Amino acid sequence: MIGHPAYRRLVRASAWYDLVVTIGFATPWTYVLVHDLLHRVTEHFGLGTVPPVEPMQILFANLMGSVVVVWSLLxxxxxxxxxxxxxxxxxxxxTLWQTYALYHGVTAVLWLFIVVEMVFGVAQLLPWLSRRTCLATG
Incomplete structure (x- = not known):
């Protein structure tokens, strides 16, 4: 399955998802827009609160966004x-760190991201685990 074209399509699909979701985190200007959107969504659906924008938060969001955008493009x-x-x-x-943040009171909007992370993570790791199991028993 790892060498199958469907697996490569899965890798590309996860890259597109990451690119679309994180490109807004890559610059201070776009992050403020994303933050405002997240604030409005969490408020509208009663999913908790988003902390106010602070320079250190912007820095870490930009670092994460930049790295994920480059990783997506690769x-x-x-x-x-x-x-x-x-x-x-x-x-x-x-998934671990988002779950940790959720446990410590971060907005419940994280559930949407956790689910997608888990689905793509399992889908991309299972073929490798199956391959290892086949090699060990074969």
Whole structure:
């Protein structure tokens, strides 16, 4: 399954998702717009609150956004199965940290991101785990 074209399409789909979701975090100007949107959504649906924008928050959002945008472009322009493995591992980490933040009172809007992270993470890691199991038993 790892060498199958469907797996490469999955890696590209996860890259497109990341690019669309995080490009707004990549600059201070776009982050303020994303923050405002998140604030409005959480307020409208009663999902908690988003803290006010602060320079340190903007810095970390921009760092994360920049790295994820570059990582997304790499997966789109040089798609490989190995990128799917690493992306799956990163998604497990993102899921852990988002769940940790949720546990500590961050807005419930994070559930939307957690679900997507988990789905893409499992989908990209299962073929690698199956491959390992096949090699160990075969």
């Amino acid at each position: 997966r789109l322009l040089r798609t490989s199965a190995l990128h799917g493995l690493y992306d799956g591992i990163a998604r497990v980490l993102f």
